[in-house]
Amino acid sequence: MATRKSQTLDLAILGTLKEGELHGYELRKRALSLIGQVRSLSYGSLYPALRELTERGYLEVDDRAALGIRRGANPRARIAYSLTSAGKEHLNSLLAESGPKEWEDDSFVVRFALFSQTDLRVRVRILEGRHTRLVERLETIRESLSRGRERMDTWTLELQRHGEEAVEREVRWLNELIDNAKTEEKEMNK
Amino acid sequence: MATRKSQTLDLAILGTLKEGELHGYELRKRALSLIGQVRSLSYGSLYPALRELTERGYLEVDDRAALGIRRGANPRARIAYSLTSAGKEHLNSLLAESGPKEWEDDSFVVRFALFSQTDLRVRVRILEGRHTRLVERLETIRESLSRGRERMDTWTLELQRHGEEAVEREVRWLNELIDNAKTEEKEMNK
């Protein structure tokens, strides 16, 4: 029963289903509007994931729709999935995490897209972690630029320079978001 | 003898080896300074790839270094790889490609980093293809923004907005590069 360990896909699915029950096809479109910027989501990974989440007890299927599942019967029978209470709990525990994994590219975007369901303090921790990660990346780029200034050809240099700029912009963006979040935090504590 | 079809890794290896013979460990560092912004390169994928490229006749190993390969003997014997003439040909044929695959994120960055080894006309085609791809992405983002303006929460909106800006910047960057390349092209034709 190979339990997948990919939490970003689980999170995208569970987080999208929070709003209400959906069938796979529609779920994919909604989820893509959340995370489509950075990830794709093919049926070949979506449907097995839905089945597995159901087996783990996090999702339940709509009974009436499920009657028509048998292959060959009515293949158009939509199967509506919704969160069970265990699923909601699992979603909440995933949303509470804010470790190093959560500030990696893919995971961060999914987590960010679900910020409306995320506790303010966790939000701040994720934003700050992401910030740290990007500052590290900047340092690596700058080191590489100062080390190899002469050895590098025009194009490698240009690529690094452009990459540096992109990361710098994202750092500034994060600074704004962190400031906003901290202001919000202070106002709540009053 | 499962032949890998991953051309970006092949290209990164062959392109890095163009400058002269290198052993795996050193090759990895050089290749990472080219493509490290966008890809990692673990030993678990590097060494099998080197072996496979050797089997395909694109690389040859330094004889003296190779004598010590036998496991258990001298594990520190470095194995220096260099391009064979078939390898150089293969590299050139990879560098001549400029189809849709070449304007995808990962592939594009590797191709860009090797622009000094790439024909001017191919360079222009790749830059323009990349441009087209990004403009398409912009359209998708903008559609999604105008469709779901009300349905979307603050964070999804903010994410899309930030993504839009990042893509816009990259489009402007490409415009400059394309202009430069076209000027260069005209001057060559005089």
Next chain:
DNA sequence: GTTAGCATGTAAGGAGTTACATGATTTT
């Protein structure tokens, strides 16, 4: 004398995609 870096490799697993199969419904 121990940590860090040099150096090569394998086995197992993870996270997906592509191509296929199937067929209903809506739009052109």
Next chain:
DNA sequence: AAAATCATGTAACTCCTTACATGCTAAC
């Protein structure tokens, strides 16, 4: 009546990472 889109699913394959195994050499 053809084409697009809706809808679900599987098998095979791709590409890469992690964890392990091994041991040298330089620096602190």
